[in-house]
Amino acid sequence: MKQIRFWFDVVSPYTYLAFERLPQALEGQSYVVEYRPVLLGALLRHWGQLGPAEIGPKRDWTYRQVHWLAHQLGVPxxxxxQHPFNPLALQRLALACAAPGGAPNRRVVEALLGHVWIGGADANDPQRLAELAASLAPARDPSGADVKDELRLATQAAIEHGVFGVPAFELEGRLFWGLDALPMLAAALRGDPWFEGTWDAAAAPRPGVRRPA
Structure with missing residues (x-):
């Protein structure tokens, strides 16, 4: 059974859609998923990127596209x-539901994503957050120093693995990014020979024009 590491931040609608679509996309394959919370904002800062919602026309397109994709996939x-919002409390809650050094299970991640993406409410409303935490009954204090450190270290580990956005999937050292990468991930899981002959060659550096600093 192969392991897939799913790097996620609940602020991303594509993370939610990928989470919902994953079982169907990988149907019939033998795998286990390890869910790893990270902070998308920190990834973007490290790689010098803006988030989609920080660019007006891109934000408009993103919101329209995710609604279309949800409609197409039959996902509420x-x-x-408010969007974007600060996902810190929810990402810490995810880790607090796991043992030290561990990862939250699918039930926890499903609850966190549903909290954000179903119903249209404020993801950071204090009463809603308190109710969510009570329902999940985390084993550790989400505001504890150990949980805060774990989230920071998990985000740094993602950067060191080359993760630049979410959702990202890691399988046998290969990274797959985005909802639309799920068919590619499924092919790799099946052992498609393309990955042995073309994966590295396709990404070989090529000389090109560089933007002035």
Whole structure:
């Protein structure tokens, strides 16, 4: 059984859609998923990127596209009352539901994503957060120093693995990014020979024009 590491941040609607689609996309394959919370904002800062919602026309397109994709996939989705929002409390809650050094299970991640992407409410409303935490009954304090350190270290580990956005999937040292990478991930899981002959060659550096600093 192969392991897939799923790097995620609940602020991303593509993470939610990929989470919902994953079982169907990988149907019939033998695998186990390790869910790893990270902070998308920290990834973007490290790689010098803006988030989609920080660029007006791209934000508009992103919101339209994710609603279309949800419609196409038959997945319920309503934008939260504020977006983007600070996902720190939810990402810490995810880790607090796991043992030290461990990862949250699918039930926990499903609850966190549903909290954000179903119903259209404020993801950071204090009462809603308190109710969610009570329902999940985390084994550790989400505001504890150990949980805070784990989230920071998990995000740094993602950067060191080359993760630049979410959702990202790691399988046998290969990284797959985005909802639309799920068919590619499924092919790798099946052992498609393309990955042995073309994966590295396709990404070989090529001389090109560089933007002035």
């Amino acid at each position: 989705l309503q934008m939260p009352a």
